[in-house]
Amino acid sequence: MDSPWYLLLVLTVALVQPTSGGHCQNGWAQFKSNCYYFSSIDATFKDAMISCISIGANLLEFHNKREEAWVDLQIKHRGYAKGVWLGYSDIQKEGHYVTMSNAEDLGYQNWHEGEPNDWQKNEHCAAIHFQKAGWVDYHCTAKYNYICKK
Numbered sequence: 355m356d357s358p359w360y361l362l363l364v365l366t367v368a369l370v371q372p373t374s375g376g377h378c379q380n381g382w383a384q385f386k387s388n389c390y391y392f393s394s395i396d397a398t399f400k401d402a403m404i405s406c407i408s409i410g411a412n413l414l415e416f417h418n419k420r421e422e423a424w425v426d427l428q429i430k431h432r433g434y435a436k437g438v439w440l441g442y443s444d445i446q447k448e449g450h451y452v453t454m455s456n457a458e459d460l461g462y463q464n465w466h467e468g469e470p471n472d473w474q475k476n477e478h479c480a481a482i483h484f485q486k487a488g489w490v491d492y493h494c495t496a497k498y499n500y501i502c503k504k
């Protein structure tokens with residue numbers, strides 16, 4: 355007949371694994387020790403930032419190339435068509451991009467060639483651009499998808 359101990363073990367593993375294998379809430383994806391929320395709507399840079407802060411996270415800031423590669427796959431999987439905001443801006447000092455989370459200089463960077471170019475002196479927010487490889491500066495009132503990270 356059935357083996358109760360075996361069934362108990364299977365059930366225990368099934369129940370325990372989601373919490374021990376990952377700590378992200380429902381609706382968040384995990385990469386390394388961080389959790390990511392991928393927006394289903396477009397928003398301005400400011401609204402995207404506020405939205406992330408309201409759920410206890412920050413607008414996406416990249417730690418390194420591997421993280422960006424993972425995010426790129428997630429973006430393609432979700433079919434984002436325009437762009438994705440990054441938590442970097444030079445609003446405080448033109449040409450000096452800093453993180454929105456703590457106003458630090460950027461470590462890892464992946465600007466598209468010739469960017470940031472402050473086109474028409476009106477681009478102060480960073481985004482991943484899909485037609486170009488890498489990041490661009492863009493006007494902050496554009497509406498893009500966004501990713502919150504915590």
Ligand SMILES: [Ca+2]
Nearest residue numbers: 471472477491
């Ligand atoms: Ca630009």
